[in-house]
Amino acid sequence: MKKTETPGILNINSTLYKTRLSTRFLNRKPYKPADPKMIRSFIPGTVLDILVKKGQIVKKGDDLMILDAMKMQNKLKCSFEGTVKKIFVNKGDKVSKGTDLLELE
Amino acid sequence: MAVNKKIRELQEKRQRILLGGGEQAIEKQKAMGKRTARERIMTLLDKDSFIEYDLFVEHDARDFDMDKKSLPSDGVIIGSGTIYGAPVAIFAQDFTVAGGSLGQMHSRKITKIMDHALKMRIPLIGINDSGGARIQEGVNSLAGYGEIFFRNTISSGIIPQISVILGPCAGGAVYSPALTDFVFVVDNISKMFITGPEVIRTVLGEEISMEDLGGARVHSEITGNAHFFALSEEECFEQIKRLITFIPWNNSRKAKAFEPGEPNMDYNPEKIVPDDPTLPYDVKDVIRSIVDNSDFFEIMELYAKNIVIGFGRMGGRTTGFVANQPLEMAGVLDVDSSDKAARFIRYCDAFNIPIITLVDLPGYLPGVDQEHAGVIRHGAKVLYAYSEATVPKLTVILRKAYGGGYIAMSSRHLRADFVFAWPTAEIAVMGPEGAANIIFRKEIMSSDDPEVMRKQKVEEYKAKFANPYVAAARGYVDAVIEPKETRRFLLHAIEVSENKVVKVLEKKHGLPPV
Numbered sequence: 001m002k003k004t005e006t007p008g009i010l011n012i013n014s015t016l017y018k019t020r021l022s023t024r025f026l027n028r029k030p031y032k033p034a035d036p037k038m039i040r041s042f043i044p045g046t047v048l049d050i051l052v053k054k055g056q057i058v059k060k061g062d063d064l065m066i067l068d069a070m071k072m073q074n075k076l077k078c079s080f081e082g083t084v085k086k087i088f089v090n091k092g093d094k095v096s097k098g099t100d101l102l103e104l105e
Numbered sequence: 106m107a108v109n110k111k112i113r114e115l116q117e118k119r120q121r122i123l124l125g126g127g128e129q130a131i132e133k134q135k136a137m138g139k140r141t142a143r144e145r146i147m148t149l150l151d152k153d154s155f156i157e158y159d160l161f162v163e164h165d166a167r168d169f170d171m172d173k174k175s176l177p178s179d180g181v182i183i184g185s186g187t188i189y190g191a192p193v194a195i196f197a198q199d200f201t202v203a204g205g206s207l208g209q210m211h212s213r214k215i216t217k218i219m220d221h222a223l224k225m226r227i228p229l230i231g232i233n234d235s236g237g238a239r240i241q242e243g244v245n246s247l248a249g250y251g252e253i254f255f256r257n258t259i260s261s262g263i264i265p266q267i268s269v270i271l272g273p274c275a276g277g278a279v280y281s282p283a284l285t286d287f288v289f290v291v292d293n294i295s296k297m298f299i300t301g302p303e304v305i306r307t308v309l310g311e312e313i314s315m316e317d318l319g320g321a322r323v324h325s326e327i328t329g330n331a332h333f334f335a336l337s338e339e340e341c342f343e344q345i346k347r348l349i350t351f352i353p354w355n356n357s358r359k360a361k362a363f364e365p366g367e368p369n370m371d372y373n374p375e376k377i378v379p380d381d382p383t384l385p386y387d388v389k390d391v392i393r394s395i396v397d398n399s400d401f402f403e404i405m406e407l408y409a410k411n412i413v414i415g416f417g418r419m420g421g422r423t424t425g426f427v428a429n430q431p432l433e434m435a436g437v438l439d440v441d442s443s444d445k446a447a448r449f450i451r452y453c454d455a456f457n458i459p460i461i462t463l464v465d466l467p468g469y470l471p472g473v474d475q476e477h478a479g480v481i482r483h484g485a486k487v488l489y490a491y492s493e494a495t496v497p498k499l500t501v502i503l504r505k506a507y508g509g510g511y512i513a514m515s516s517r518h519l520r521a522d523f524v525f526a527w528p529t530a531e532i533a534v535m536g537p538e539g540a541a542n543i544i545f546r547k548e549i550m551s552s553d554d555p556e557v558m559r560k561q562k563v564e565e566y567k568a569k570f571a572n573p574y575v576a577a578a579r580g581y582v583d584a585v586i587e588p589k590e591t592r593r594f595l596l597h598a599i600e601v602s603e604n605k606v607v608k609v610l611e612k613k614h615g616l617p618p619v
Contacts (some may be wrong), residue, residue, distance in 0.1 A: 010435045012467040013507070017435035019384045022410070024327075024441070025434060031473040044309040071309075094310040094566030 039076060040104040045069025047093045047101070052105075056084045064102060067095075076101070114303045122160055122177045124199030134201050135610040138253045139272060139294060140338055142182050142197035142205075145232055149342045150186035150195070157184040159217065164210045169241045176202050179210040180235075180285050183218040185227070188349045191361070191459040194222035200272050204236035206237060207278065211239070212249025217557060219256040226355035230345065233282060234272030257284035266372070267345060270295035270321075270331070271338060286452060287348060287404075289332040290321035291341045297324055297331075307473075325407045326492065329441060332405050338342035347402060349465040350549035351416040352456060359457050362422035366398040374588035378465075380529055382505045382536075388413055388428045391503065395592045397421065401557040409441035410434075414449040419461070420596050428463035429514065431504075438510055440471040441484040447486035447617075454494035459599055462491075462515035465504040467536060484513065491519040493617070495609065497602035499595055501583070502526040508535050511576065517581045522605065525591070526573035526582045533575075537567040 008021040015026040037084060047065040058078045067075040091100055123143065125131065125358065131141055142180040146155055160328050164171065164179050180202035185194045196218050198205035199482055206214075215231070222229040238246035246523045260266060261284065268282035269289045282297070290297075298319035301361045302373045304314040305311050305318070317323065324331035333348075335341035353360045372394035377386055393399040396417035405414035415426055429436035440444075453460050469480060491498065491513070499522060511532055515521045526532065534540065541551070545562040552558035 002203060010437070012435060012437065012471065012544055013535050015383060015467065015538045017431075018384075019431060019435040020386050020410075020433050022434055025470075028472060028474040042457040044311075096309060096311065100306075 036079070037082070037104045038088060038100060039064065039104065041067060041095045041097055041099045041101055042071075043067070043069040043074070044096045046075070047091055048073060050087060050089070050091055052084050052087075054087055054103075058084060058104070060080060067068070067101075071075055078104070080104075094104050114122060119160065125177055125199050126203070130201035137272075137294075138259075139200070139234070139429050141201060142199040142232065142234065142491045145188070145271065145342075146182060146184070146195060146197050147339065148339070149345060150188060150193070153518065154186035155184055155195075156186065157182060159183055159214050162210050162214055164208050164242075166208060166239075166242050166245075171241050174203075176208075178202065179208060181206050181207075181211045181214050181216065182311045183214045185218075188346050191349055191354060192225070192227045193230055193234070193349070194218050194227055195230045198272075199596070200236075201241065201501055205234050205272065206236050206239035207249055208239035208247055209243040209245040209249055212246070212252060215249075216256055218250045219253065219260065221320045222264055223260045225257070225262055227268065227358070228349065228352070228354060229285075229333075230267045230269065231271045231281065231285070233274040233278065234270075235278060236273060237276045237278055246275070250281070254284060254615040257281055261286075262356060263497075265352050265456065267348070269341065269345065270297055271341075272296070275301055275319075279330075286329045287333065287531065288324070289333045289335065289341050289345060290324055291335050291338055292321045293424045294338065295321040295324070297329070310519060311398070323409075325405075327408075329405065329408045334407055346448035348416075348479065351402060351418075351460075355421075356456055360491070362421045363397075363418055365418070365421040366400075368394055368396060368592065369399040372399055376593060378503055378527070378529060378588070381468075382531060385432045385435070387432050388430045388463060388465065388503075392417060392426050392428060393596060394588075395419075395461075396424070396426070401426065405445055409439070409445045412434050412442035414445050414446060416458075419592075419599050421461075422599065423458050424599070425449060425458045425460045426463070427460060427515070429466040429510075431465050434470065436466045436486060437470040437488065438466060438513060439470065439475055440478045440480050443480070443483040443487050447517045449488040449489070450490035450494055454490070457496060459497035459499065459602065460494065460515070461595060462498070462521070463503045464500060464506045464514040465512070466507070466510040466514065467505055468508045468510045469555065474483050480616045484509075487513045489615075489617045491515050491521075493615065495605070497599060498606055499602075500520050501595070502530040503592060504529050504531060505536070506530065506532045508533075523594075524582050524601050525586050525594055526571065526577065526586050527588050528585060530576075530582075530585070531571040532573055532582070533570045537563045537571055538568070541566045 006021045010019050010047040011018045046068045048068040049064050051063045059081050063075050067074045084102040085105040162179050173392045179582050180199050181198045196215050203576050261596035268285045268286050279297050296315050296319050302313050325334035331342045372390050377390045392401045401417045412432045413428045449496040498515050541562040549555050549559045
């Protein structure tokens, strides 16, 4: 948890400044655009039930999974038509925020 | 004879209560490296100055066999005393009594001393060391917290409020310190969080220690919840006492004036700042070259180090300093440094403390994480705080002042009273490289040797705009001064603005981008 400064170079408007770089800056995550086909947990919780199977064709509005989080049973609904390509979790799994749950195609 | 007996009875009653939770609980407290609540008050306040109230208060809970339990003073000590002769109101939670848990009478004692502090217009110091709400007292405990938060809020900006975290401070309890002006923490002793490691483990399956979740370092370096970090309780009390010397008793007074003293000649402002604007230096040395006795009291030293804030004295009078720190992240403004500076500016404004701003920044930190973290709304806080502040605002531009950063850092346009610039100042819409790339894009692209052309154009721009004289020609800068003249100009400016009057437009309150 200790923060240390790293000597480095910071580019601001094409000028290179000799300075120390903060841990927050060094640990920043590169931006990745969201992939609508990859369903991830939006909140930490427990996978209560998986309502679809691999290869199953799903329509917009179909329930995919129930994620129990913060005393609420959240239904994960499908937002477009597609096929279940892969299921990454099992019933009863505890998942943290951002975990891959299910992939559609 | 009867009187003697009654006095003896009082003495005995006092003696019993003064032991708090008893010898065993006191031993346990000491084993954790902590002092008892009473020892803490005695260490912090002037010798023999403490007057205790409500020693004999008892709780009134009946459920869960609570009626059979006696909790001396209901686990909190309140009273008033002095620090270097200045009056303060104080409460200290006593962890040896029911874990310092907060029940109805416990909270009533705290709100009593808070009301007293507000009425008497004296600073309030709260020492927090509590396991949290007293579960047996149910909603009465919650009511207690709410009453405390309300008073923290209405007292804000009228009396200084200081929170000292010397043990656990968890759940809802954390919001009282968060509403106060300054939070002090001690390594390995202070623990603050909304939900503890146990809840996080059972609900989320994530393992984390108390220290890593909400220890003193975390709040001093990462969250920005704490303003002062100490390695021991002793050091923490010294920091509090020092802070008290810099701040006034309330918002209708000024901080006590001290005997002025010249800065240490070892800090030579001409030698500290390199001419090349891309090279770093420690801006605290510039502050020390200006301030009385080179004595600078830094606040939030470990958080968002790219901006430096703290108190010093100019001609004996307390002054707030805000300075970009080129040593860290080139001194940029970002989400955290904007929050840090804005809050401090508002503190100074609330308590009649003039603000000196030292400017040397390349602008705002670029990046997706900054944009998505809301650098627009956080950065806006600095503009709001400076614009809103009516205390004397004095600005010295040391070197770079580019673009939005120039405007934000107490510029003339936000109503700085005095703006001085060193001859090394570069007041421009952006750095020469960036500006040349845009203005001379066509020339550079169509040149036979774009790199040579680019360098030539950068030099051209530098010669024309990388100086303080363009801004001085418009009166945005009042004077271009030699670095060694800085203290003299600032002392004069502070003297001139002693009776500054600003008419503020009438309104209920503004809407700062909190």
